[in-house]
Amino acid sequence: xxxxxxxxxxxxxxxxxxxxxxxxxxxxxxxxxxxxxxxxxxxxxxxxxxxxxxxxxxxxxxxxxxxxxxxxxxxxxxxxxxxxxxxxxxxxxxxxxxxxxxxxxxxxxxxxxxxxxxxxxxxxxxxxxxxxxxxxxxxxxxxxxxxxxxxxxxxxxxxxxxxxxxxxxxxxxxxxxxxxxxxxxxxxxxxxxxxxxxxxxxxxxxxxxxxxxxxxxxxxxxxxxxxxxxxxxxxxxxxxxxxxxxxxxxxxxxxxxxxxxxxxxxxxxxxxxxxxxxxxx
Amino acid sequence: xxxxxxxxxxxxxxxxxxxxxxxxxxxxxxxxxxxxxxxxxxxxxxxxxxxxxxxxxxxxxxxxxxxxxxxxxxxxxxxxxxxxxxxxxxxxxxxxxxxxxxxxxxxxxxxxxxxxxxxxxxxxxxxxxxxxxxxxxxxxxxxxxxxxxxxxxxxxxxxxxxxxxxxxxxxxxxxxxxxxxxxxxxxxxxxxxxxxxxxxxxxxxxxxxxxxxxxxxxxxxxxxxxxxxxxxxxxxxxxxxxxxxxxxxxxxxxxxxx
Numbered sequence: 410x411x412x413x414x415x416x417x418x419x420x421x422x423x424x425x426x427x428x429x430x431x432x433x434x435x436x437x438x439x440x441x442x443x444x445x446x447x448x449x450x451x452x453x454x455x456x457x458x459x460x461x462x463x464x465x466x467x468x469x470x471x472x473x474x475x476x477x478x479x480x481x482x483x484x485x486x487x488x489x490x491x492x493x494x495x496x497x498x499x500x501x502x503x504x505x506x507x508x509x510x511x512x513x514x515x516x517x518x519x520x521x522x523x524x525x526x527x528x529x530x531x532x533x534x535x536x537x538x539x540x541x542x543x544x545x546x547x548x549x550x551x552x553x554x555x556x557x558x559x560x561x562x563x564x565x566x567x568x569x570x571x572x573x574x575x576x577x578x579x580x581x582x583x584x585x586x587x588x589x590x591x592x593x594x595x596x597x598x599x600x601x602x603x604x605x606x607x608x609x610x611x612x613x614x615x616x617x618x619x620x621x622x623x624x625x626x627x628x629x630x631x632x633x634x635x636x637x638x639x640x641x642x643x644x645x646x647x648x649x650x651x652x653x654x655x656x657x658x659x660x661x662x663x664x665x666x667x668x669x670x671x672x673x674x675x676x677x678x679x680x681x682x683x684x685x686x687x688x689x690x
Numbered sequence: 691x692x693x694x695x696x697x698x699x700x701x702x703x704x705x706x707x708x709x710x711x712x713x714x715x716x717x718x719x720x721x722x723x724x725x726x727x728x729x730x731x732x733x734x735x736x737x738x739x740x741x742x743x744x745x746x747x748x749x750x751x752x753x754x755x756x757x758x759x760x761x762x763x764x765x766x767x768x769x770x771x772x773x774x775x776x777x778x779x780x781x782x783x784x785x786x787x788x789x790x791x792x793x794x795x796x797x798x799x800x801x802x803x804x805x806x807x808x809x810x811x812x813x814x815x816x817x818x819x820x821x822x823x824x825x826x827x828x829x830x831x832x833x834x835x836x837x838x839x840x841x842x843x844x845x846x847x848x849x850x851x852x853x854x855x856x857x858x859x860x861x862x863x864x865x866x867x868x869x870x871x872x873x874x875x876x877x878x879x880x881x882x883x884x885x886x887x888x889x890x891x892x893x894x895x896x897x898x899x900x901x902x903x904x905x906x907x908x909x910x911x912x913x914x915x916x917x918x919x920x921x922x923x924x925x926x927x928x929x930x931x932x933x934x935x936x937x938x939x940x941x942x943x944x945x946x947x948x
Contacts, residue, residue, distance in 0.1 A: 456948065459790050463947040477947065484792040495783030497699065499706040511695040512792035554787075 410473050412437040412562055412593035413458060418467035420453050420616075427453040428616045430467070435595060435609075437561075440588045442607030442624075443597040444682065450616040451597035452492060455564050458595070459489045472561060485513060488560035492567045494547040498540030502531050502550045505539055509554040518557075525553045530579075545576045552580070556587075563587065565596040569603065581606050601679035614686050624678060630685070631676030637662070638670035650675045692793050696801025704809055714771055714809055718817045721763050726824045729756055758882045758906045760821040761841055764813060765902055766873055768845045772806055772852030773868070777859045795944045799853055799937060803846075810845035814838060833912045836922060840912075843929045844905040850936035851901070857943040881906040901932045 413435035420428045428450045435441045443451045456462035457469050460476035460483065469476055474483040496505045503522055510518045526532045529549040534542065539550055548568060555563060565584075569577045581603070584594045588608070596607070604610045605624045612619040612627075620627065629651040635658060636645040648654045655673075664671070676684075704710065779785040788798060818838055822829065829837065855868050877883060879897035886897050886906075897903045904925040911917045 461786055461790055461947055481792070484790065489787070489790045491783050491787060493783045495787040497703065497784065499703050500699070508695065508699055509787070509791050512692060512788070554791075 410437070411435060411470070412439075412472060413441070413595060414468075414470040415454070415458075416468045418454070418457060418464050418469055420450075420457060420462060420464045426616050428457070428464070431613075431616070431618055432467075433611055433618065433621055435593060437593050438588055438591045439608040440584055440594040440596065440606065442604050442610035443595070443613060444599070444601060444604050444610050445597075445613035446599055446686070448615075449613040451599075451613060452566055453616075454613070455489075455566050455595070455597060459487060459564050460484070485558070486561045488555035488558065488563045490551050490555040490563070490565045490568055492570065494539075494544075494551045496539045496547060496550055496554070499538055501536045501538055502526065502542070502546075502553070503535045505550055506553050506557055510557045513558050515558055521557055521559075522553075525557055528583075529553045545572050548572055548580075549576075552583075560592070562593040562595060565594065567597055567599065569598065569600065577603075601677070601682050604678050604682070612682055612685065614689060619685055619689055627681055628675070628678055631678075631681035633676070634674040635662075636670075636672040636674070637668050640667045641669070650681075692797035693800040693804065696788075696793065696798055697804035700802055700805025701808060704805065710771065710775075711809075714767060714813055715816055718763050718767055718813065719820050722760055722817060722820050722824065725756065725759055725763075729825075755882070756825050757821065757827070757837070757909045757912070758880075758902075760817060761844055761905050761909055762873075762877060762882050762902060764817050764841055764845050765848045765876065765905075768806075768810060768813065768848035769852045769855075769873065770865070770869060772802070772849045773856045773859070773865050774862060776802060776853060776856035777862050777865055780856070780859070781861050789946050795946060796941050799941050799944065802853055803849060803937065806849045807846070810849060811842060814842040814845055817841065827913070829912065832919075836908065836919065837912050840905050840908045840922075840926070840929070843926065843933065844901065847901045847929055847933045847936065850933050850940065854936045854940040854943065857940055857945065876900045876902040879903070881910060901929060904928045904932075 411434050413433070415431055415433050418428055418431045419426075431450070431454065443454060445451055453462055457464050458471050458476055460480040463477060471483055472486055476483055497508065500508065503526065506522045506525065507518060510522065515521060523532075526535045529552060531546065531549055531553065534546065539547060542550065552565075552568060555565070563584075569580055572580065584596065585606075588594050596603075598604070604627070607624060609621070609623055610627065611621045629649065631650040632647050633650040633655065634645055634647055635655075636643070638644070646658070648658045662668075776785075779788075785798070789795065815838070818834075818841055821827070822834070822837075851872070855865070855872065859865050859868070875896060879889060879893055880886060880900050880903040881897075882902070886894050886903065889897065907925045908922045911921070
């Protein structure tokens with residue numbers, strides 16, 4: 410069974426089109442990235458999947474359930490981390506997690522909270538009010554709230570926005586660990602470098618899907634510059650950034666003693682995606 | 691269970707927010723004191739000169755207008771503060787998160803209602819005690835009980851009204867237009883300033899739609915010796931009906947999706 414299936418989903422807010430005829434499938438136990446600039450429809454898509462937004466047309470299924478008609482059954486199995494921390498500043502980290510955990514019947518809630526606080530590195534500040542926390546720490550509490558009931562799918566809306574690089578790395582390590590244990594991670598981001606950390610990504614622009622592929626295949630759609638010095642003369646050529654194209658070009662070049670220097674410069678995923686977005690205009 | 695969890699959180703939040711508590715409990719005390727100053731200023735001064743015919747300053751029956759004005763202050767503050775707190779839940783994203791996490795909207799509304807019960811009770815106690823002391827109202831135990839009960843139920847109705855109105859507001863700014871739209875007609879048409887019997891028929895009819903009218907029906911007669919709980923019962927029932935009705939409507943209008 411697919412973790413998520415979206416078929417021709419459309420949603421508008423007045424005259425603004427947030428999503429238009431979007432379709433995608435997400436396999437279970439993977440990290441699925443939703444990449445796109447601000448306003449591309451990422452949040453609307455996530456809200457449609459967690460049952461917080463009613464689509465104008467089309468269909469969404471999460472774990473085979475309709476997010477609106479079967480929302481009570483679905484909400485037991487999903488975790489949701491919104492873009493803003495959405496926490497109670499006057500409550501401690503522990504009490505925030507316990508509060509959101511109490512919406513479901515979790516037998517060993519206290520024990521689980523202690524574990525998750527340690528897992529997210531918040532044990533030392535567990536009793537402090539969340540309003541005294543930095544933005545990054547609030548994100549950790551927010552993530553803990555989304556994970557406390559051990560959901561089968563985690564919907565994360567820009568979890569690493571405004572987070573320092575160290576914490577960002579820890580978050581992604583955690584996502585990978587969860588995915589390896591069978592949890593599906595559906596994560597949105599506007600940070601293109603994070604696309605490389607996903608198993609598969611969808612690039613959204615103005616509510617439409619530009620591309621669905623693995624990050625490696627997306628990178629291969631970019632260009633690679635080969636620079637070399639042969640017999641003292643500098644030369645360069647541009648080739649597609651795929652490994653196959655590189656092998657062919659290197660065979661053509663023939664690496665003899667006359668080549669004294671060889672360099673490769675590939676487009677970053679950000680450059681590839683931006684050029685796709687520009688071409689689509 | 692969910693209702694109790696939310697109620698506990700609301701009570702904890704109210705206890706922890708000192709500014710909010712001060713605004714809820716101390717601000718009405720000041721306003722009622724200002725009200726006393728206003729009524730004193732409106733009383734005719736004793737004059738050694740005989741009054742000219744037709745030039746008499748009106749005598750303000752303090753007992754008749756002071757207590758309804760006090761009830762209006764409780765109504766106003768409970769409504770505004772509860773609405774703002776619930777709208778804050780929406781703007782901070784916690785309301786949406788609660789719903790997606792699995793809290794039922796009826797549990798959220800119920801939790802808020804229970805959470806506010808304590809504050810409404812405290813507010814009613816403080817405000818009625820000050821009003822009785824300041825205006826030297828000579829009420830017996832029955833009248834005092836009736837006054838406390840009616841103001842308390844009114845504050846609960848105001849909380850329900852706040853919960854209901856908050857379902858239409860996406861941010862705090864949306865609450866502002868509702869304040870004059872809903873509360874000012876209560877001042878003009880329910881007996882706070884003018885006796886409703888002296889209003890044109892259509893205005894009196896609008897007054898009947900407002901909960902403060904039924905509270906004032908009771909409050910304006912509390913001092914009367916032969917006014918009993920049985921006489922006040924229809925108005926009490928209507929007020930409780932407003933509370934239950936608004937609670938029901940709010941659970942229908944609270945949106946779970948956008």
